[in-house]
Amino acid sequence: MQLHRDRILSTALELLNSYGLADVTMRRVSTTLGVAPGALYWHVANKQALIAGMAEEILSPVEGSDPVDFAMNLHATLISWRDGAEVASAGLAFPDSHAWDTLIDKLSASFDSLSDQTISDDSIHAAALAIAHLVLGATQMEQSQQQLLDTTGEGQTIDHVPDIRRGVEIIVKGLRAPL
Structure with a gap:
């Protein structure tokens, strides 16, 4: 499955509902997606950008x-x-x-x-x-x-x-x- 921003945000939102914001880390998102943490940064600049994307989706x-x-x-x-x-x-x-x-x-x-x-x-x-x-x-x-x-x-x-x-x-x- 190809990695893209929407998939990253969807995974982050699933983690949010399961564990709370404190546990939504770039490492946890990448582990859940089965990719290296660095792979996320092609699509999301940093954790703050990830949270901003999550807020937009919400x-x-x-x-x-x-x-x-x-x-x-x-x-x-x-x-x-x-x-x-x-x-x-x-x-x-x-x-x-x-x-x-x-x-x-x-x-x-x-x-x-x-x-x-x-x-x-x-x-x-x-x-x-x-x-x-x-x-x-x-x-x-x-x-x-x-x-x-x-x-x-x-x-x-x-x-x-x-x-x-x-x-x-x-x-x-x-x-x-x-x-």
């Missing part, structure tokens, strides 16, 4: 008919992957990745459903950034709390969905309020 299906729907779908997508929010945050920070711009563009487009022509593009962009940060942060907190509970039995499971939904609703409502 985030690519996220859509939404409005900002709340988009945020809920983003949260559900991130939570469906082990360490999903951590991978997304790390991958979105990678300078060569276009995933952040794509995410914000798609989230901004979800505001079209509000059909309020008085909201400026700059305000929509700022709201999209705030929503993305809210969802990424809340989801990372949720996943960290769940890992602590799973590992130590300490803490409790907290459903962050109502808080995320309410936060997004406040941001959207705030767009319509005079400053």
Whole structure:
């Protein structure tokens, strides 16, 4: 079987769900694929580029008919992957990745459903950034709390969905309020 970027990312994502981000190493990916570690570098420059590619794959299906729907779908997508929010945050920070711009563009487009022509593009962009940060942060907190509970039995499971939904609703409502 020929080695290519999609196969490397697919393997890395399988390892992510099985073992978590800490165990997704270039060596482990290459061992799982049955190739020398150096073979990966023809397709993926380094681990940060691998994580950025994983983030792009995780985030690519996220859509939404409005900002709340988009945020809920983003949260559900991130939570469906082990360490999903951590991978997304790390991958979105990678300078060569276009995933952040794509995410914000798609989230901004979800505001079209509000059909309020008085909201400026700059305000929509700022709201999209705030929503993305809210969802990424809340989801990372949720996943960290769940890992602590799973590992130590300490803490409790907290459903962050109502808080995320309410936060997004406040941001959207705030767009319509005079400053």
